[in-house]
Amino acid sequence: MRDNFFVNRVGYWQICCIFASLLVITKKNKYMSRIEEDKHTVRQMVEIYCHGNHHTREGLCEECRTLLEYSHFRLDHCKFGENKTTCKVCPVHCYKPEMRERMRRVMIYAGPRMLWHHPLAALRHLWREMR
Ligand SMILES: [Zn+2]
Secondary structure (H helix, E strand, O other): OHHHHHHHHHHHHHHHHHHHHHHHHHHHHHHOOHHHHHHHHHHHHHHHHHHHHOOOOOOOOHHHHHHHHHHHHHHHOOOOHHHOOOHHHOOOOOOOHHHHHHHHHHHHHHHHHHHHHHHHHHHHHHHHHHO
């Protein structure tokens, strides 16, 4: 009886946590600017690529960090600002060819994997925030 009560309480607590997390996620997305959102997405994709191909566990290797910083720099200077489309369909090729090719490889690798990795990454991020 006592055990059951405890298990139920833990269950409720977990459900509350999930709802709170969802609230935080939706709130965050609502107030995140287009540029910030893209920076966030590109970071996740570069991380997936780096972890998968360069076998880094935390953070990014030198090469991928340079690429991420470059892409964030480009996003900061995007002339479309908050009205930007996705970079893939953008008429302006603002990346220099070498970076463009590297980013293309990241997108090909990380694109399909985002579906699986994104929810976990979001939870991990929340978990880190709560600590
Ligand atoms: Zn890497």
